[in-house]
Amino acid sequence: MIEQELTRCVASFYPGATGVAGAAKLSGGASQETWSFDILHPRGSYGAILRRAPGGYGAAPTRAAGLAAEARLMQIAHDAGLPSPEVMHVLRPEDALGTGFIMARVEGETIARRILRGEQFARARAILARQLGKVAAGIHRLPRGELPDLREMSTTKEISELEREYHGFNWPRPVFELALRWLRDHDPGPSQEVTLVHGDFRHGNLVIGPDGLRAVLDWELAHLGDPMEDLGWICVNSWRFGEIDKPVGGFGSLEELFAGYEEGGRKADPARVKFWEVMGTLRWGVMCCGMMQRFRSGPDHSMERAMIGRRASETEIDLLRLLAPRGD
Amino acid sequence: MQDEPTAVELTKAVADFLRNDIAPMISGHNAFKLRVAINALELVGRQLTLAEGGDAAEADRLAKLLGTPGSLLEQNRVLAQRVARGEFDLATPGLAQHLWQTTLAKLAVDQPNYSSYKRELGREKK
Numbered sequence: 001m002i003e004q005e006l007t008r009c010v011a012s013f014y015p016g017a018t019g020v021a022g023a024a025k026l027s028g029g030a031s032q033e034t035w036s037f038d039i040l041h042p043r044g045s046y047g048a049i050l051r052r053a054p055g056g057y058g059a060a061p062t063r064a065a066g067l068a069a070e071a072r073l074m075q076i077a078h079d080a081g082l083p084s085p086e087v088m089h090v091l092r093p094e095d096a097l098g099t100g101f102i103m104a105r106v107e108g109e110t111i112a113r114r115i116l117r118g119e120q121f122a123r124a125r126a127i128l129a130r131q132l133g134k135v136a137a138g139i140h141r142l143p144r145g146e147l148p149d150l151r152e153m154s155t156t157k158e159i160s161e162l163e164r165e166y167h168g169f170n171w172p173r174p175v176f177e178l179a180l181r182w183l184r185d186h187d188p189g190p191s192q193e194v195t196l197v198h199g200d201f202r203h204g205n206l207v208i209g210p211d212g213l214r215a216v217l218d219w220e221l222a223h224l225g226d227p228m229e230d231l232g233w234i235c236v237n238s239w240r241f242g243e244i245d246k247p248v249g250g251f252g253s254l255e256e257l258f259a260g261y262e263e264g265g266r267k268a269d270p271a272r273v274k275f276w277e278v279m280g281t282l283r284w285g286v287m288c289c290g291m292m293q294r295f296r297s298g299p300d301h302s303m304e305r306a307m308i309g310r311r312a313s314e315t316e317i318d319l320l321r322l323l324a325p326r327g328d
Numbered sequence: 329m330q331d332e333p334t335a336v337e338l339t340k341a342v343a344d345f346l347r348n349d350i351a352p353m354i355s356g357h358n359a360f361k362l363r364v365a366i367n368a369l370e371l372v373g374r375q376l377t378l379a380e381g382g383d384a385a386e387a388d389r390l391a392k393l394l395g396t397p398g399s400l401l402e403q404n405r406v407l408a409q410r411v412a413r414g415e416f417d418l419a420t421p422g423l424a425q426h427l428w429q430t431t432l433a434k435l436a437v438d439q440p441n442y443s444s445y446k447r448e449l450g451r452e453k454k
Binding site for chain 1: 356357361364365367368371401404405407408409411412417418424427428430431432434435438439442443444445447448451
């Protein structure tokens with residue numbers, strides 16, 4: 001089993017390690033394989049996470065930054081004092097574990113419903129929007145020169161990619177067409193500045209404790225682009241998990257998010273954030289359709305992917321609420 | 329004519345069995361997958377109940393909007409194309425209403441607990 005390979009691998013970078021225990025595949029993160037395990041050591045055990053290529057699937061290959069870039073970004077963020085786990089080891093061929101890396105495990109919750117409903121997170125919920133704003137600003141301020149090679153995106157490029165992906169499904173969705181028209185008609189053009197964009201800054205990729213944000217995970221979709229993309233993406237209704245009137249992840253307001261962003265030394269552009277919210281809503285819809293396609297054509301016939309395909313309609317109602325709202 | 333019990337009754341019986349008898353015995357990732365399985369069965373049950381009426385109403389609206397008859401898939405392709413070309417937009421009489429009705433009908437099957445759907449349904453009932 002995987003514990004044998006992990007034991008061998010851990011011995012190579014963790015002096016005194018006597019083995020590993022409790023290796024378990026985590027359910028979160030649909031596009032890459034993530035394992036949790038403990039490194040055993042006479043001084044006590046140390047929680048670790050293995051992140052590795054799943055062998056076949058993942059984000060659309062044109063979008064994925066690659067695991068090596070992901071490891072590098074997490075390390076840069078960690079070194080800059082941002083809430084990001086320490087990268088302990090980048091996998092080598094002789095580890096026989098595939099491609100990927102091992103990082104420190106940050107304890108906390110990533111499941112949105114628990115974060116939004118749990119009594120123990122009440123204090124965190126009150127401060128999270130502001131905190132996320134500040135951390136986003138920190139990510140966007142990471143020096144370009146230190147970053148690994150990343151694709152560069154713009155509003156116009158993103159619209160074209162979404163259109164191409166949607167057309168690839170060959171399934172007519174008049175609401176998506178309406179959204180694509182709207183995006184083209186309202187495209188604000190190139191961003192004044194191009195920065196690192198996390199690309200998937202939302203519930204599921206944020207480790208939350210009772211004290212607030214502890215870690216930002218999953219840099220798989222990181223790229224260079226308009227920093228407002230990250231702020232718009234966290235506002236997509238799909239990440240509010242029922243708390244529909246709290247635009248930031250179902251826990252906070254735009255004002256708090258923007259205030260935190262400013263506290264982090266940057267200024268938000270609310271109009272661009274709104275634009276990216278519409279784009280993000282369509283993007284999640286297209287991703288849902290992509291899951292359906294992988295379900296149909298892939299070998300594993302995953303029921304979860306099939307059911308995510310049926311969530312594309314959620315983004316259609318959200319797009320209508322954004323673009324064709326009905327009177328009160 | 330197919331015999332009883334109906335497909336709706338059968339899917340409901342299986343979903344009830346999984347929820348009441350199997351779910352308590354399972355934990356971890358498989359418990360999550362079981363919940364997804366139960367959700368899928370319930371979705372199928374809603375589709376069996378609601379799709380016929382919803383599709384008929386959608387076909388009527390599309391025939392009026394496009395001025396031609398056709399299968400639902402063909403009609404949706406034509407509509408999508410007209411929106412893409414800008415021939416139809418939100419100012420086109422009946423378009424917004426059609427998209428809303430069609431989307432609400434999808435949500436009634438796919439995800440009736442979705443927050444936006446519940447919010448919009450409340451608006452309809454007022």
